[in-house]
Amino acid sequence: MSISESNRVIIESFRDHLKFLRKKSLELRIELLKATNKAQFGHTGSSLSAVDILVTLYYGKFHDRPVMQFDPQKPGWDGQDYFVLSKGHACPALYAILADLGFFPKEEMQHLFQMNSLLQGHPVKKIPGIVLNAGSLGHGLSGALGLAMALKADRNSNRVFCLVGDGELQEGQVWEAAMAAAHYKLDNLVLIVDDNGLQIEGPTRAVMSVDPIVDKFESFGWKTVPVWGGHNFEELLSGLERAIEVQRRPAVVVAHTIKGKGVSFAENKSFYHGVPFSDEEMAVAVPALEEELALLDL
Amino acid sequence: MTLGLFNKPVYDEIASTAKSFGDAMVKLGAKYKNVVVLDANAGRFLNLGGFARAFPDRYFNFGNAESNMIGAAAGFTIRGKIPFVCSFSMFITGRAWEQIRNAIAYPLLNVKFVGAFSGILCGEDGATYQALEDVALMRAIPNMKVACPSDSVETKQALEAMMNDYGPTYFRLNNTPVNNLHDDNHKFEFGRGHVYKPGTDVCIFSYGDTFHSSLGVAEMLERDGVSTMVVNLSSIAPLDENLVVECAKQASHVVTVEDHQITGGIGTAVAEVLSRDYPTKLTRLGMNGFGESGKPEDLYKKYRLDAVGIYEQIKALF
Structure with a gap:
């Protein structure tokens, strides 16, 4: 095989991979919308904002190397990477992914948030695939920090990924953790900010401005990787790759996202931060997503 | 003979429970390799210098940031570590109560909280530093055990009991010297008076x-x-x-x-x-x-x- 030929194969397989990720993200959107609609509870807008980042982490590959090492069949495996969903209210997106990957039966999604069910309103450790309780805003990065410190102490080279929301950055604890991560030079820690600019009460810059996010982390001693297309898998993958390569300091990927992404009437509306879709809204949203999915296969 | 806190009948050793704790931690660290100490700029008040010198790779200072320290303790447990989270009683139980409840006690993680300068005995630092509600705050949390030793024997034994136990514990310590009231035959057990x-x-x-x-x-x-x-x-x-x-x-x-x-x-x-x-x-x-x-x-x-x-x-x- 000539060099140009092998390059062509690599590029084509990468194109296929991107298409696979787009497909996953559409399927999972439908899954999470159905589950939250059935439960009549759930943070729809936040989940739709975060789902592409989560898909990149759980399904993404750089040149055949997965972004995250994990095996649903081996909980507690020593060679695994870890993920902490600090913006725990986006858990419908994460649960849909964990169910799809076989961490627990897909059937559980039918009982989302119901009494006596596995899947709680915010992630808890008893759910297979979840390592830390999260959802109390600002906790996740501290937990990820402790985990990254413990990995370093164990001379273990695996990584910790953590996803926070931009509104969550208003919590002081995040900055305590940011300071400590730089102090301990945790290059095994990658933070991703789901920067959709909206929180439940309205635009982040109106409620309590957190900008400039990149400059803030920079001044805390972090490597910063801005990603303008927070729903573009190519950009997300390359951003994460750059973040992972950083040495002797933690890295943050600040991903510009759209709250409610993928459902036209819900995009960029803080109203949809924490509400499920009604049946009428589902009748508009789901066929549109299914249509998009069908177009991908053409 | 005058009696009372500062004129007690004399037994062998005089040390505060906080000092005894630090001494005992050095032995505990040698015995249990998964013990780590997280400190929020209060190590000297818990006599943690010995542990930090003996096990520099298992001693972590978080600075004046208790909430983050307790959140990080949750992360340490994922790798099988047993964090001893140390600071002033006031700032562990008061400032970081929500972190203790949500990040540690609710998922039932094996984290030990150690608070120095408890009670009015804290002294000159004044009411700001005097933890007078810490027992109430910790007692109310499900899964949480609360222990307060009266002397160095009980301090050491309670530490062993904590290691033999799984789950979060709050260990209330003081910094005023006290006599030993117990000999080594005394046994501290959770749930036993x-x-x-x-x-x-x-x-x-x-x-x-x-x-x-x-x-x-x-x-x-x-x-x-x-x-x-x-x-x-x-x-x-x-x-x-x-x-x-x-x-x-x-x-x-x-x-x-x-x-x-x-x-x-x-x-x-x-x-x-x-x-x-x-x-x-x-x-x-x-x-x-x-x-x-x-x-x-x-x-x-x-x-x-x-x-x-x-x-x-x-x-x-x-």
């Missing part, structure tokens, strides 16, 4: 430094012909409920004494048990409001937590 001195007229339940005061009180009362029982409830949660009821049945006056608000502490815990199993009149002694700056012994005198103060309050019952 200990009748230090039997008696029939007055039953005093206490823990920590006020337990020392209570022993002085007992001696003064005995001189007046009042037979006094003194019970050490160093395991505050879980409480030895059977022992509390048994002791209350034997005495005509039941008294709790603690360096803590009378609301929510051991007075409340004992009241909860007795109101259910053996309703009787209960006198709760302790703090009822904020403290102030001062020498620990002066504060104990003013707020009537020294032997004389407690003695007078109990005598008034007759």
